[in-house]
Amino acid sequence: MPKFGRRDVSSKMVPLDGLGIIPERDAGKPPILDIRHLCVDFGGLRAVDDFTLLIGRTEIAGLIGPNGAGKTTVFNLLTNVYKPTQGRILLNGQDTRGKSMHELNRLGIARTFQNIRLFASMTVEDNVKVGMSHGYTDGVFTDMFRLPGWWRTERRQHVRALELLDLFNLTDKADTLAGNLPYGDQRRLEIVRALASEPKLLLLDEPAAGMNPSETHELMDNIRMLRDRFDIAIMLIEHDMNLVMGICEGIAVLNYGRIIAKGTPKEIQSNPVVIEAYLGEEAAK
Amino acid sequence: MDKTMRGYRQIPVWLKYLINALLLCTLLVLGNHIIASGGVNRAQKAVILQIGIYILLAVSLNVATGYLGQLPLGHAGFMAVGAYAAALLWKALPKETWAVILGLLLGGLVAALFGLVIGIPALRLKGDYLAIITLGFGEIIRVLIINLPGITGGTPGLMSIPKHSTFLVVYITVILSCALIHTLMKSRHGRAILAIRENEIAAEASGVNTTFYKVLAFAVSAFFAGVAGALYAGYTGILTPGNFTFMTSINILVMVVLGGLGSMAGSIIAAAILTYLPLALQSFNKYRMVIYAVLLIAVMIFKPSGLLGRYDFSLSRILEKAINGRLFKKPGKAGEDHA
Numbered sequence: 028m029p030k031f032g033r034r035d036v037s038s039k040m041v042p043l044d045g046l047g048i049i050p051e052r053d054a055g056k057p058p059i060l061d062i063r064h065l066c067v068d069f070g071g072l073r074a075v076d077d078f079t080l081l082i083g084r085t086e087i088a089g090l091i092g093p094n095g096a097g098k099t100t101v102f103n104l105l106t107n108v109y110k111p112t113q114g115r116i117l118l119n120g121q122d123t124r125g126k127s128m129h130e131l132n133r134l135g136i137a138r139t140f141q142n143i144r145l146f147a148s149m150t151v152e153d154n155v156k157v158g159m160s161h162g163y164t165d166g167v168f169t170d171m172f173r174l175p176g177w178w179r180t181e182r183r184q185h186v187r188a189l190e191l192l193d194l195f196n197l198t199d200k201a202d203t204l205a206g207n208l209p210y211g212d213q214r215r216l217e218i219v220r221a222l223a224s225e226p227k228l229l230l231l232d233e234p235a236a237g238m239n240p241s242e243t244h245e246l247m248d249n250i251r252m253l254r255d256r257f258d259i260a261i262m263l264i265e266h267d268m269n270l271v272m273g274i275c276e277g278i279a280v281l282n283y284g285r286i287i288a289k290g291t292p293k294e295i296q297s298n299p300v301v302i303e304a305y306l307g308e309e310a311a312k
Numbered sequence: 313m314d315k316t317m318r319g320y321r322q323i324p325v326w327l328k329y330l331i332n333a334l335l336l337c338t339l340l341v342l343g344n345h346i347i348a349s350g351g352v353n354r355a356q357k358a359v360i361l362q363i364g365i366y367i368l369l370a371v372s373l374n375v376a377t378g379y380l381g382q383l384p385l386g387h388a389g390f391m392a393v394g395a396y397a398a399a400l401l402w403k404a405l406p407k408e409t410w411a412v413i414l415g416l417l418l419g420g421l422v423a424a425l426f427g428l429v430i431g432i433p434a435l436r437l438k439g440d441y442l443a444i445i446t447l448g449f450g451e452i453i454r455v456l457i458i459n460l461p462g463i464t465g466g467t468p469g470l471m472s473i474p475k476h477s478t479f480l481v482v483y484i485t486v487i488l489s490c491a492l493i494h495t496l497m498k499s500r501h502g503r504a505i506l507a508i509r510e511n512e513i514a515a516e517a518s519g520v521n522t523t524f525y526k527v528l529a530f531a532v533s534a535f536f537a538g539v540a541g542a543l544y545a546g547y548t549g550i551l552t553p554g555n556f557t558f559m560t561s562i563n564i565l566v567m568v569v570l571g572g573l574g575s576m577a578g579s580i581i582a583a584a585i586l587t588y589l590p591l592a593l594q595s596f597n598k599y600r601m602v603i604y605a606v607l608l609i610a611v612m613i614f615k616p617s618g619l620l621g622r623y624d625f626s627l628s629r630i631l632e633k634a635i636n637g638r639l640f641k642k643p644g645k646a647g648e649d650h651a
Contacts, residue, residue, distance in 0.1 A: 106517060108513070127516070127521075128513075128516040128517050129516050129517075129518075129519045129520055129521045129522070132517060132518065132519035133519060137517070137518070137519075138517055140513075140514065140517075144511045144513060144514035145510075145511070145514070146506065146507050146510035146511060146514065146515070147510060147511075148510060148622060149503070149506055149507070149510060153503050153506075156500065156503055157503050157504060157507040157515065157518050157520060158518045158519070159500070160500075160504070160518060160519030160520050160521075161519055163500060165499075165500070167496065167501050167528065170495065170496060170499035170500070170501055170502075171492050171495050171496045171499075172492075172495070173329075173495055177495075177499055180499075180500060181499075184500065220518060221518070223518075224518060224519045
């Protein structure tokens with residue numbers, strides 16, 4: 028794995044509009060994600076309540092919390108799988124309300140899933156190519172009749188897919204069916220597919236789930252490398268605290284659908300409310 | 313298996329196309345020569361033409377069923393629309409080659425239009441619901457044909473349609489149609505359609521406009537069913553609503569499932585076998601349909617994924633293996649137990 032010039036990960040976090048903190052290096056630009064007072068009700072249950080969060084252009088942000096806290100629900104709200112009951116989301120300054128999932132993808136949001144959702148009986152390379160869903164203009168007839176547009180697109184997508192797969196050492200598995208990959212590679216392939224749409228914000232839902240410590244460590248390097256190389260913001264849900272504390276710059280802690288703490292890893296680790304949520308009242312004392 | 317492996321020689325794409333095109337042309341000329349020289353009797357010729365028509369029907373249904381992963385049950389409806397459209401045009405035009413082509417295209421286009429009209433509302437539904445709505449559509453078409461005798465000839469049928477479906481017309485159309493479906497599926501649009509079958513949410517989240525591609529696949533499926541319908545009209549010379557019942561749709565679906573959902577070669581082989589079988593079994597008269605049914609059940613028990621599963625025959629892949637000297641080696645099994 029080639030090493031890329033590392034940004035100062037411990038870049039100071041500065042407050043923005045009194046609503047949250049973003050890395051100092053992103054302070055001049057508007058945040059990539061601006062979520063205000065987001066709520067969603069499922070029947071009588073408020074699954075996410077008054078969720079307000081800012082994420083900087085090149086920030087690695089973490090969303091943590093006990094099981095059932097509503098973390099994945101937040102991701103589903105960000106990608107319009109669910110419609111928020113209240114509140115609004117600005118992605119790159121644009122309101123995401125009423126947009127379909129694929130339109131949001133075009134606006135620059137890509138995600139992976141907690142339970143892997145690959146195109147299992149397609150090859151690894153084709154999985155990545157499906158991710159390259161925009162920026163190509165060859166129409167249906169161009170492709171059916173093999174006009175020059177098809178040859179151009181195929182060549183471009185092939186080269187690009189191998190480039191992206193190379194980042195995660197998956198190049199030699201390009202022709203394998205995605206469903207036949209070992210578990211860790213499937214998780215990596217999901218990230219590659221998400222990257223293929225050239226997102227500005229990458230949402231990773233438990234990327235380290237089921238990985239062993241050395242794989243998790245490699246994943247941490249990879250996530251940093253992605254941010255540095257593609258200049259994107261990454262928001263991740265994760266239970267592995269080594270990973271979260273190791274690479275996230277801003278962390279939000281969710282419990283029962285509410286944010287109970289926001290801050291840098293250091294602040295979160297010493298926050299009594301967080302410790303109470305995770306370990307119970309006794310431990311917090 | 314692993315084409316990225318170093319030293320594995322590949323045949324360039326254009327050469328693959330050239331090889332396939334030459335081979336198919338040779339087969340066409342050969343077949344035409346045999347038929348023209350009286351090598352087959354009339355009954356055999358009829359079977360050959362029917363096989364071609366059913367191949368196109370199965371391959372076109374495979375687009376919606378095997379590739380897109382939906383279950384439409386109204387394929388005979390699209391076939392009927394195409395058949396009547398082409399028949400009416402052919403009756404009005406002189407018997408020229410351009411009229412034949414025009415009729416085939418019109419059959420396809422009218423069917424595709426119906427596909428769009430049905431597909432846009434129907435594809436909001438999934439699974440059983442889509443099956444029922446398309447089943448209803450197929451029946452509506454049939455009832456409409458019965459009740460519009462002024463245009464369609466009603467129950468007695470539409471007579472004296474020019475018999476345009478010669479061996480060459482049928483097989484050139486079938487080969488071209490299969491080629492176009494193949495090239496569509498091997499493009500970014502085809503991959504988007506497959507992705508929807510594999511995981512709709514992931515496809516949508518990856519930026520695939522699932523509504524557009526579902527309707528596209530449905531319309532393409534309807535288009536080629538319409539073309540097949542046109543071929544059918546030119547083959548029988550008479551169209552009656554009884555040709556396009558629910559059972560016709562089911563027969564086509566059986567071919568697709570038996571051949572293997574998502575395998576074009578499977579659809580072709582199954583269509584050929586299942587069209588030929590009832591005719592071949594005619595000497596067993598009484599037990600004909602029993603044997604037919606038992607064979608179907610046997611295949612589904614012993615090979616539930618269909619004759620070919622999702623495998624697609626590729627001549628160039630075999631040639632590639634041959635020039636690399638690994639024709640008889642099994643592809644690598646690495647990682648398969650992780651599925």
